[in-house]
Amino acid sequence: MIRRTESETPRQPSQTAILRYLRVHGPAARIDIGTATGLSPATVTSLTADLMAQGLVRESESGNGSSSGNGTTRGRPKVLLDLVPNAACVIGVKITINLIEIALGNFKGEIERSVEHSINTRDLGAEELTRTLIALIDRFVERNADFSPQPPVGISIAVQGVTDSNSGEIIWSPALRHRHIPLVKSLTERYGGVVQMSNDANCIATAISQNTNLHDGGDFAVIMLGYGIGMGLVLNGNVYNGEFGTAAEFGHTKFQPDGPLCNCGRRGCLEAYIGDYAILRDARGLIDLPEANNLHPSEEQMMDLVARARNGDTGLTELFRHAGKVLGYGIANLIALLGPKQIFITGSGARAFDMMEPELRRGLAEAQVPELSRGPTITHLAWDKDLALQGAIGQSLLRHDENMFQATAIAGN
Structure with missing residues (x-):
């Protein structure tokens, strides 16, 4: 060198x-x-x-x-x-269905303190969402003012759903009733130009890229299974957002034209077979289940389905196996297009990965061109709910590093 x-x-x-x-x-x-x-x-x-x-x-x-x-x-x-851990600090925010989490990250990128707020997020209009976030962030910053002599130098928001990282707009999120919310613009009016936003899968990709115990270099993708299906993509060392800030929406690539209805409003998306709401929907066609909100299944509902499958319900077992096969076909497309070195599979929806994996491998083998069969390493990564927050903190620090000598601290009250 x-x-x-x-x-x-x-x-x-x-x-x-x-x-x-x-x-x-x-x-x-x-x-x-x-x-x-x-x-x-x-x-x-x-x-x-x-x-x-x-x-x-x-x-x-x-x-x-x-x-x-x-x-x-x-x-x-x-x-x-x-x-020096307290040389600077940043705020990470995570918005998911009926939950807003806020964390304080130190200069090393570690979570120092965090808090969770159970809020009916789908009841919030665009302006009410902004007011709620400002109130929660201000209160959190005030209560943790003892950590660093300087106020936070950045705020990064991880959002469940489709976001435009260029404009800072929430295009669509299952956590919110409204679409096209210019959240970064609204928060910038309060905090200045230190606010940024990304979807939760991209934040998880950032967290993995900064963890040498998980990632050993090269391009990689992280597929997040859960309510929906997200993907973060790291190419040449950077999270790839595409020209329009909305790239890597793996869950909304197609498995079958005119297939089941996806929550995005289209048919045949991978998510319409693999997402929690899709699996619960199909399970209702097999067994009697208590009445519940099919569009927003709880973790308890999903774990009940997994337990039934493991206890011998062959119909449910086949449902998870089929979801694995669909995922395998999707991964084959990903490999053919981009050829990443590693693919990580994580998220709360990977709770049944042991049942999904054999069919995932089979679907991948069926769909993959033999000459491309070398393929990447596919790793199941145990779900850590803090990964998205860690990634949001990491993204905020990356921006702060770039603007180290021009950084503007969040204005006080």
Whole structure:
């Protein structure tokens, strides 16, 4: 690798690269930072000295000196650099059906504090949604003002549904009654230009991309199963939103023309076979179930179906198996188009993945062109409900890094 000297290196982009490396990889020695970023030792020393002077980075000792050959260590402990957790903080917000979650993320991208609010989100009009979010965010910021000497430098919102990340508009969400809500514009009037928004699957993709225990480089997709079917796509190290900010709507690609009705209003989407509401709808055709809201099934309802299937209800077992096969066909299309290195499958809807996986593999084999059969690694990732919030926090910090020296803090009351 050719190393760049300080005179050849723009300072701000290089400092940003150092911050991002430390956020993803954790404490690291200067020599390792230089190797990873391509910066010369002198440049790393100079740039990190600036970051330390700004209170963003600090030194720590690893406790490991050089080996003496007899199992003991000698010499000075290795000096590592790490981010200062309370150097800055950001707010992550997650909007799903009847639930609004808010979290405080530290400068390292970790969730420090969080709160959940059970709210009938579908009862909120566009203006009422904005007022509600402002009230909840303001209260949360006030109650957590002790964490950092600076107010939050960013707000990132993860929304269940279809969003336009360019315009900041919620195009459609099962959590909301109204469509085409210009949420970022409305919140920017209160907080300034530090607000951004993405759908929850893209936020999960961001969280995975920043976790070296999960992701080892290269392009990948994360498919989120649940009420609907979402996908986050990372190409060349960045979440891909497309020219119009709405790309990677995997759940609304077609499995069968004129198939079952999807919640989007069209027919034959993958979601119309795999989404929770679709599985509950089809289950009602097989067994007697208590009356409930078919369009918004609860976790308890879905777990009841899974338990019945595992206890020998062959009709329900076949329902989950068929959902797996449909998913396999969809993944075959994804591989043929983009050829990612890894595909992660997660979400609350993966609760029955053990029943879905054999047919998923079979459907993939049936649909895939033999010459493309090398394919990616497909991994079931246990559902962590905080992934979307972690990704929202990560997205906010990425933007803050880019605007490090021009960042505008959220105005106080």
